[in-house]
Amino acid sequence: MPELPEVRTVIKILKSSIVGEIISDVRIFWNTLVKFPTKEDLIKRIINKKITDLKSFGKWIFFMLENDDVLVSHLRMTGMWYFEKQSDQFWNQKHLHAVIDFKNGNRISFYDSRGFGVLNLYTKEEFNLKGPQTRMGPEPWDDNFTFENIKPKIFKSKRAIKSIILDQSVISGIGNIYADEILFASSINPERSGDSLNDNEIKQIIIHSKKILEDAILNGGTTIHSYHPKIGETGGFQDKLKIHLRKGKECLRCGKIVMKIRVGERGTYFCPQCQK
Ligand SMILES: [Zn+2]
Structure with a gap:
Protein backbone atom coordinates (compact mmCIF):
# COMPACT_ATOMS: atom_id res chain seq x y z
CA MET A 1 0.00 0.00 0.00
CA PRO A 2 1.40 3.42 -0.85
CA GLU A 3 2.28 5.30 2.31
CA LEU A 4 3.11 8.96 2.82
CA PRO A 5 6.74 8.72 1.65
CA GLU A 6 5.57 7.02 -1.56
CA VAL A 7 2.96 9.74 -2.08
CA ARG A 8 5.72 12.35 -1.69
CA THR A 9 7.80 10.53 -4.29
CA VAL A 10 4.87 10.46 -6.72
CA ILE A 11 4.31 14.17 -6.18
CA LYS A 12 7.95 14.94 -6.83
CA ILE A 13 7.85 13.06 -10.13
CA LEU A 14 4.51 14.52 -11.25
CA LYS A 15 5.40 18.03 -10.13
CA SER A 16 8.36 18.30 -12.43
CA SER A 17 6.27 16.93 -15.33
CA ILE A 18 2.83 18.55 -15.22
CA VAL A 19 2.90 21.84 -13.29
CA GLY A 20 2.16 24.62 -15.80
CA GLU A 21 0.52 22.24 -18.26
CA ILE A 22 -3.04 22.67 -19.52
CA ILE A 23 -5.50 19.79 -19.39
CA SER A 24 -6.87 18.98 -22.84
CA ASP A 25 -8.97 15.90 -22.14
CA VAL A 26 -10.07 13.64 -19.30
CA ARG A 27 -11.21 10.05 -19.56
CA ILE A 28 -12.60 8.14 -16.60
CA PHE A 29 -13.17 4.43 -16.95
CA TRP A 30 -14.00 3.46 -13.37
CA ASN A 31 -17.40 4.47 -12.06
CA THR A 32 -16.63 4.76 -8.36
CA LEU A 33 -13.45 6.83 -8.83
CA VAL A 34 -15.27 10.19 -8.72
CA LYS A 35 -17.51 10.65 -5.70
CA PHE A 36 -17.83 14.43 -5.81
CA PRO A 37 -19.23 16.16 -7.85
CA THR A 38 -20.26 13.83 -10.71
CA LYS A 39 -17.89 12.31 -13.23
CA GLU A 40 -19.44 14.44 -16.00
CA ASP A 41 -19.18 17.66 -13.96
CA LEU A 42 -15.59 16.96 -13.03
CA ILE A 43 -14.57 16.36 -16.64
CA LYS A 44 -16.35 19.48 -17.89
CA ARG A 45 -14.83 21.70 -15.22
CA ILE A 46 -11.18 20.70 -15.52
CA ILE A 47 -10.75 20.66 -19.28
CA ASN A 48 -8.70 23.67 -20.46
CA LYS A 49 -7.50 24.40 -16.93
CA LYS A 50 -3.84 24.77 -16.08
CA ILE A 51 -2.29 22.84 -13.18
CA THR A 52 -0.54 25.45 -11.05
CA ASP A 53 0.84 23.28 -8.25
CA LEU A 54 0.77 19.88 -6.59
CA LYS A 55 0.48 19.46 -2.85
CA SER A 56 -0.12 16.68 -0.40
CA PHE A 57 -1.53 16.20 3.05
CA GLY A 58 -1.01 12.85 4.66
CA LYS A 59 -1.66 10.41 1.86
CA TRP A 60 -3.91 12.78 -0.13
CA ILE A 61 -2.72 14.42 -3.34
CA PHE A 62 -4.01 17.86 -4.30
CA PHE A 63 -3.79 19.09 -7.90
CA MET A 64 -4.21 22.87 -7.68
CA LEU A 65 -5.91 24.40 -10.73
CA GLU A 66 -5.61 27.94 -12.07
CA ASN A 67 -9.20 28.86 -11.14
CA ASP A 68 -8.53 27.75 -7.51
CA ASP A 69 -10.49 24.51 -7.93
CA VAL A 70 -8.69 21.56 -6.37
CA LEU A 71 -8.57 18.07 -7.79
CA VAL A 72 -8.25 15.75 -4.80
CA SER A 73 -6.94 12.20 -5.14
CA HIS A 74 -6.23 9.32 -2.79
CA LEU A 75 -4.36 6.20 -3.90
CA ARG A 76 -5.98 3.96 -1.24
CA MET A 77 -4.73 0.35 -1.43
CA THR A 78 -3.23 0.03 -4.88
CA GLY A 79 -3.79 3.25 -6.84
CA MET A 80 -0.96 5.05 -8.62
CA TRP A 81 -0.62 8.06 -10.91
CA TYR A 82 1.95 7.60 -13.63
CA PHE A 83 3.33 10.27 -15.91
CA GLU A 84 3.44 9.05 -19.50
CA LYS A 85 4.54 10.58 -22.77
CA GLN A 86 2.35 10.68 -25.85
CA SER A 87 4.33 7.88 -27.47
CA ASP A 88 4.13 5.59 -24.42
CA GLN A 89 1.74 2.66 -24.40
CA PHE A 90 -0.53 2.48 -21.41
CA TRP A 91 1.34 0.57 -18.73
CA ASN A 92 -1.57 -1.70 -17.79
CA GLN A 93 -4.77 -1.43 -19.81
CA LYS A 94 -6.69 -3.72 -17.47
CA HIS A 95 -6.26 -1.53 -14.39
CA LEU A 96 -6.42 1.82 -16.18
CA HIS A 97 -9.08 3.88 -14.38
CA ALA A 98 -8.47 7.42 -15.59
CA VAL A 99 -6.37 9.46 -17.99
CA ILE A 100 -5.70 13.18 -17.89
CA ASP A 101 -4.26 14.43 -21.17
CA PHE A 102 -2.29 17.64 -21.54
CA LYS A 103 -2.07 20.03 -24.47
CA ASN A 104 1.64 19.30 -24.85
CA GLY A 105 0.77 15.68 -25.64
CA ASN A 106 1.82 14.13 -22.32
CA ARG A 107 -0.61 12.56 -19.89
CA ILE A 108 -0.97 11.15 -16.40
CA SER A 109 -2.75 7.83 -15.99
CA PHE A 110 -4.32 6.36 -12.89
CA TYR A 111 -3.94 2.61 -12.44
CA ASP A 112 -5.63 0.79 -9.60
CA SER A 113 -5.96 -2.98 -9.34
CA ARG A 114 -8.20 -3.01 -6.27
CA GLY A 115 -10.28 -0.02 -7.32
CA PHE A 116 -10.58 1.96 -4.09
CA GLY A 117 -8.83 5.08 -5.40
CA VAL A 118 -10.48 8.49 -5.23
CA LEU A 119 -10.62 11.53 -7.52
CA ASN A 120 -12.86 14.42 -6.47
CA LEU A 121 -13.10 18.07 -7.49
CA TYR A 122 -13.78 20.92 -5.08
CA THR A 123 -14.07 24.65 -5.48
CA LYS A 124 -11.74 26.60 -3.20
CA GLU A 125 -14.59 27.19 -0.74
CA GLU A 126 -15.65 23.54 -0.72
CA PHE A 127 -12.05 22.48 -0.29
CA ASN A 128 -11.50 24.77 2.68
CA LEU A 129 -14.77 23.64 4.23
CA LYS A 130 -14.72 19.91 3.65
CA GLY A 131 -11.44 18.92 2.00
CA PRO A 132 -9.81 15.84 3.58
CA GLN A 133 -7.30 18.04 5.42
CA THR A 134 -10.17 19.47 7.53
CA ARG A 135 -10.77 16.15 9.31
CA MET A 136 -7.18 15.01 9.68
CA GLY A 137 -4.64 15.34 12.44
CA PRO A 138 -1.31 17.12 11.88
CA GLU A 139 1.50 15.66 9.81
CA PRO A 140 4.55 14.74 11.92
CA TRP A 141 6.45 17.90 10.85
CA ASP A 142 3.58 20.34 11.40
CA ASP A 143 3.99 23.04 14.04
CA ASN A 144 0.93 21.72 15.87
CA PHE A 145 2.31 18.19 16.09
CA THR A 146 3.31 18.76 19.70
ZN1 LIG B 1 14.56 -6.82 20.70
Whole structure:
Protein backbone atom coordinates (compact mmCIF):
# COMPACT_ATOMS: atom_id res chain seq x y z
CA MET A 1 0.00 0.00 0.00
CA PRO A 2 1.40 3.42 -0.85
CA GLU A 3 2.28 5.30 2.31
CA LEU A 4 3.11 8.96 2.82
CA PRO A 5 6.74 8.72 1.65
CA GLU A 6 5.57 7.02 -1.56
CA VAL A 7 2.96 9.74 -2.08
CA ARG A 8 5.72 12.35 -1.69
CA THR A 9 7.80 10.53 -4.29
CA VAL A 10 4.87 10.46 -6.72
CA ILE A 11 4.31 14.17 -6.18
CA LYS A 12 7.95 14.94 -6.83
CA ILE A 13 7.85 13.06 -10.13
CA LEU A 14 4.51 14.52 -11.25
CA LYS A 15 5.40 18.03 -10.13
CA SER A 16 8.36 18.30 -12.43
CA SER A 17 6.27 16.93 -15.33
CA ILE A 18 2.83 18.55 -15.22
CA VAL A 19 2.90 21.84 -13.29
CA GLY A 20 2.16 24.62 -15.80
CA GLU A 21 0.52 22.24 -18.26
CA ILE A 22 -3.04 22.67 -19.52
CA ILE A 23 -5.50 19.79 -19.39
CA SER A 24 -6.87 18.98 -22.84
CA ASP A 25 -8.97 15.90 -22.14
CA VAL A 26 -10.07 13.64 -19.30
CA ARG A 27 -11.21 10.05 -19.56
CA ILE A 28 -12.60 8.14 -16.60
CA PHE A 29 -13.17 4.43 -16.95
CA TRP A 30 -14.00 3.46 -13.37
CA ASN A 31 -17.40 4.47 -12.06
CA THR A 32 -16.63 4.76 -8.36
CA LEU A 33 -13.45 6.83 -8.83
CA VAL A 34 -15.27 10.19 -8.72
CA LYS A 35 -17.51 10.65 -5.70
CA PHE A 36 -17.83 14.43 -5.81
CA PRO A 37 -19.23 16.16 -7.85
CA THR A 38 -20.26 13.83 -10.71
CA LYS A 39 -17.89 12.31 -13.23
CA GLU A 40 -19.44 14.44 -16.00
CA ASP A 41 -19.18 17.66 -13.96
CA LEU A 42 -15.59 16.96 -13.03
CA ILE A 43 -14.57 16.36 -16.64
CA LYS A 44 -16.35 19.48 -17.89
CA ARG A 45 -14.83 21.70 -15.22
CA ILE A 46 -11.18 20.70 -15.52
CA ILE A 47 -10.75 20.66 -19.28
CA ASN A 48 -8.70 23.67 -20.46
CA LYS A 49 -7.50 24.40 -16.93
CA LYS A 50 -3.84 24.77 -16.08
CA ILE A 51 -2.29 22.84 -13.18
CA THR A 52 -0.54 25.45 -11.05
CA ASP A 53 0.84 23.28 -8.25
CA LEU A 54 0.77 19.88 -6.59
CA LYS A 55 0.48 19.46 -2.85
CA SER A 56 -0.12 16.68 -0.40
CA PHE A 57 -1.53 16.20 3.05
CA GLY A 58 -1.01 12.85 4.66
CA LYS A 59 -1.66 10.41 1.86
CA TRP A 60 -3.91 12.78 -0.13
CA ILE A 61 -2.72 14.42 -3.34
CA PHE A 62 -4.01 17.86 -4.30
CA PHE A 63 -3.79 19.09 -7.90
CA MET A 64 -4.21 22.87 -7.68
CA LEU A 65 -5.91 24.40 -10.73
CA GLU A 66 -5.61 27.94 -12.07
CA ASN A 67 -9.20 28.86 -11.14
CA ASP A 68 -8.53 27.75 -7.51
CA ASP A 69 -10.49 24.51 -7.93
CA VAL A 70 -8.69 21.56 -6.37
CA LEU A 71 -8.57 18.07 -7.79
CA VAL A 72 -8.25 15.75 -4.80
CA SER A 73 -6.94 12.20 -5.14
CA HIS A 74 -6.23 9.32 -2.79
CA LEU A 75 -4.36 6.20 -3.90
CA ARG A 76 -5.98 3.96 -1.24
CA MET A 77 -4.73 0.35 -1.43
CA THR A 78 -3.23 0.03 -4.88
CA GLY A 79 -3.79 3.25 -6.84
CA MET A 80 -0.96 5.05 -8.62
CA TRP A 81 -0.62 8.06 -10.91
CA TYR A 82 1.95 7.60 -13.63
CA PHE A 83 3.33 10.27 -15.91
CA GLU A 84 3.44 9.05 -19.50
CA LYS A 85 4.54 10.58 -22.77
CA GLN A 86 2.35 10.68 -25.85
CA SER A 87 4.33 7.88 -27.47
CA ASP A 88 4.13 5.59 -24.42
CA GLN A 89 1.74 2.66 -24.40
CA PHE A 90 -0.53 2.48 -21.41
CA TRP A 91 1.34 0.57 -18.73
CA ASN A 92 -1.57 -1.70 -17.79
CA GLN A 93 -4.77 -1.43 -19.81
CA LYS A 94 -6.69 -3.72 -17.47
CA HIS A 95 -6.26 -1.53 -14.39
CA LEU A 96 -6.42 1.82 -16.18
CA HIS A 97 -9.08 3.88 -14.38
CA ALA A 98 -8.47 7.42 -15.59
CA VAL A 99 -6.37 9.46 -17.99
CA ILE A 100 -5.70 13.18 -17.89
CA ASP A 101 -4.26 14.43 -21.17
CA PHE A 102 -2.29 17.64 -21.54
CA LYS A 103 -2.07 20.03 -24.47
CA ASN A 104 1.64 19.30 -24.85
CA GLY A 105 0.77 15.68 -25.64
CA ASN A 106 1.82 14.13 -22.32
CA ARG A 107 -0.61 12.56 -19.89
CA ILE A 108 -0.97 11.15 -16.40
CA SER A 109 -2.75 7.83 -15.99
CA PHE A 110 -4.32 6.36 -12.89
CA TYR A 111 -3.94 2.61 -12.44
CA ASP A 112 -5.63 0.79 -9.60
CA SER A 113 -5.96 -2.98 -9.34
CA ARG A 114 -8.20 -3.01 -6.27
CA GLY A 115 -10.28 -0.02 -7.32
CA PHE A 116 -10.58 1.96 -4.09
CA GLY A 117 -8.83 5.08 -5.40
CA VAL A 118 -10.48 8.49 -5.23
CA LEU A 119 -10.62 11.53 -7.52
CA ASN A 120 -12.86 14.42 -6.47
CA LEU A 121 -13.10 18.07 -7.49
CA TYR A 122 -13.78 20.92 -5.08
CA THR A 123 -14.07 24.65 -5.48
CA LYS A 124 -11.74 26.60 -3.20
CA GLU A 125 -14.59 27.19 -0.74
CA GLU A 126 -15.65 23.54 -0.72
CA PHE A 127 -12.05 22.48 -0.29
CA ASN A 128 -11.50 24.77 2.68
CA LEU A 129 -14.77 23.64 4.23
CA LYS A 130 -14.72 19.91 3.65
CA GLY A 131 -11.44 18.92 2.00
CA PRO A 132 -9.81 15.84 3.58
CA GLN A 133 -7.30 18.04 5.42
CA THR A 134 -10.17 19.47 7.53
CA ARG A 135 -10.77 16.15 9.31
CA MET A 136 -7.18 15.01 9.68
CA GLY A 137 -4.64 15.34 12.44
CA PRO A 138 -1.31 17.12 11.88
CA GLU A 139 1.50 15.66 9.81
CA PRO A 140 4.55 14.74 11.92
CA TRP A 141 6.45 17.90 10.85
CA ASP A 142 3.58 20.34 11.40
CA ASP A 143 3.99 23.04 14.04
CA ASN A 144 0.93 21.72 15.87
CA PHE A 145 2.31 18.19 16.09
CA THR A 146 3.31 18.76 19.70
CA PHE A 147 3.23 16.77 22.89
CA GLU A 148 0.48 19.05 24.24
CA ASN A 149 -1.76 18.42 21.22
CA ILE A 150 -1.12 14.71 20.79
CA LYS A 151 -1.05 13.56 24.41
CA PRO A 152 -4.82 13.90 25.04
CA LYS A 153 -5.62 11.90 21.91
CA ILE A 154 -3.41 9.02 23.05
CA PHE A 155 -3.89 9.27 26.79
CA LYS A 156 -7.70 9.28 26.67
CA SER A 157 -7.95 6.26 24.40
CA LYS A 158 -8.28 2.61 25.34
CA ARG A 159 -7.42 1.52 21.80
CA ALA A 160 -4.12 -0.17 20.99
CA ILE A 161 -1.37 2.42 20.46
CA LYS A 162 -0.71 1.06 16.99
CA SER A 163 -4.34 1.65 15.97
CA ILE A 164 -4.17 5.17 17.44
CA ILE A 165 -1.11 6.21 15.45
CA LEU A 166 -2.64 4.72 12.29
CA ASP A 167 -5.77 6.83 12.84
CA GLN A 168 -5.44 9.70 10.35
CA SER A 169 -7.61 11.95 12.50
CA VAL A 170 -4.88 11.77 15.18
CA ILE A 171 -1.72 11.92 13.02
CA SER A 172 -1.71 12.22 9.23
CA GLY A 173 0.42 10.03 7.08
CA ILE A 174 1.48 7.08 9.22
CA GLY A 175 0.74 3.74 7.53
CA ASN A 176 1.24 0.14 8.61
CA ILE A 177 4.95 -0.22 7.83
CA TYR A 178 5.99 3.00 9.51
CA ALA A 179 3.73 2.43 12.54
CA ASP A 180 5.69 -0.77 13.28
CA GLU A 181 9.00 1.04 12.82
CA ILE A 182 7.97 3.97 15.04
CA LEU A 183 6.83 1.71 17.89
CA PHE A 184 10.01 -0.38 17.68
CA ALA A 185 12.16 2.76 17.76
CA SER A 186 10.10 3.97 20.74
CA SER A 187 10.35 0.57 22.55
CA ILE A 188 6.56 0.35 22.93
CA ASN A 189 4.47 -2.81 22.52
CA PRO A 190 1.94 -2.16 19.72
CA GLU A 191 -0.93 -3.74 21.70
CA ARG A 192 -0.67 -1.43 24.69
CA SER A 193 -3.69 0.77 25.23
CA GLY A 194 -3.19 4.50 24.73
CA ASP A 195 -4.09 5.28 28.33
CA SER A 196 -1.23 3.07 29.60
CA LEU A 197 1.51 5.21 28.00
CA ASN A 198 3.51 7.64 30.10
CA ASP A 199 4.64 11.11 29.02
CA ASN A 200 8.08 9.95 27.97
CA GLU A 201 6.68 7.20 25.76
CA ILE A 202 4.35 9.65 24.03
CA LYS A 203 7.34 11.96 23.47
CA GLN A 204 9.27 9.07 21.96
CA ILE A 205 6.43 8.43 19.50
CA ILE A 206 6.42 12.09 18.50
CA ILE A 207 10.19 12.18 17.96
CA HIS A 208 10.34 8.91 16.02
CA SER A 209 7.26 9.61 13.85
CA LYS A 210 9.03 12.63 12.44
CA LYS A 211 12.42 11.02 12.15
CA ILE A 212 11.27 7.78 10.50
CA LEU A 213 8.92 9.41 7.99
CA GLU A 214 11.51 12.03 7.04
CA ASP A 215 14.10 9.33 6.56
CA ALA A 216 11.71 7.29 4.42
CA ILE A 217 10.90 10.34 2.28
CA LEU A 218 14.60 10.99 1.71
CA ASN A 219 14.97 7.38 0.64
CA GLY A 220 11.99 7.43 -1.73
CA GLY A 221 9.73 5.27 0.42
CA THR A 222 9.51 1.54 0.82
CA THR A 223 6.94 0.15 -1.56
CA ILE A 224 8.09 1.71 -4.81
CA HIS A 225 8.49 -1.73 -6.35
CA SER A 226 4.81 -1.42 -7.31
CA TYR A 227 5.56 1.75 -9.25
CA HIS A 228 5.77 2.27 -12.95
CA PRO A 229 8.64 0.19 -14.34
CA LYS A 230 9.74 3.20 -16.37
CA ILE A 231 10.32 5.22 -13.26
CA GLY A 232 12.75 2.52 -12.38
CA GLU A 233 13.19 3.51 -8.77
CA THR A 234 13.36 1.11 -5.91
CA GLY A 235 12.27 2.38 -2.55
CA GLY A 236 15.53 2.67 -0.67
CA PHE A 237 13.89 2.53 2.72
CA GLN A 238 13.11 -1.18 2.28
CA ASP A 239 16.67 -1.95 3.35
CA LYS A 240 16.36 0.24 6.39
CA LEU A 241 13.36 -1.46 7.96
CA LYS A 242 14.32 -2.58 11.46
CA ILE A 243 11.26 -4.58 12.51
CA HIS A 244 8.62 -4.72 9.77
CA LEU A 245 8.73 -7.98 7.73
CA ARG A 246 11.32 -9.51 10.12
CA LYS A 247 9.08 -12.26 11.57
CA GLY A 248 11.18 -15.20 12.84
CA LYS A 249 14.44 -13.24 12.50
CA GLU A 250 16.57 -12.02 15.36
CA CYS A 251 15.79 -8.58 16.73
CA LEU A 252 18.51 -6.20 15.55
CA ARG A 253 18.70 -4.70 19.02
CA CYS A 254 18.50 -7.65 21.46
CA GLY A 255 18.64 -10.85 19.41
CA LYS A 256 15.23 -12.19 20.47
CA ILE A 257 12.99 -13.56 17.74
CA VAL A 258 10.69 -10.97 16.13
CA MET A 259 7.00 -11.87 16.31
CA LYS A 260 4.09 -11.15 14.01
CA ILE A 261 0.62 -10.59 15.44
CA ARG A 262 -2.54 -8.82 14.32
CA VAL A 263 -3.45 -5.48 15.85
CA GLY A 264 -6.70 -3.94 14.63
CA GLU A 265 -6.69 -6.27 11.58
CA ARG A 266 -3.22 -5.15 10.55
CA GLY A 267 -0.19 -7.43 10.36
CA THR A 268 2.13 -6.18 13.09
CA TYR A 269 5.78 -7.00 13.78
CA PHE A 270 7.37 -6.43 17.17
CA CYS A 271 10.09 -7.61 19.52
CA PRO A 272 8.64 -9.10 22.74
CA GLN A 273 11.86 -8.23 24.58
CA CYS A 274 12.49 -4.62 23.48
CA GLN A 275 8.89 -3.45 23.20
CA LYS A 276 7.19 -3.40 26.58
ZN1 LIG B 1 14.56 -6.82 20.70
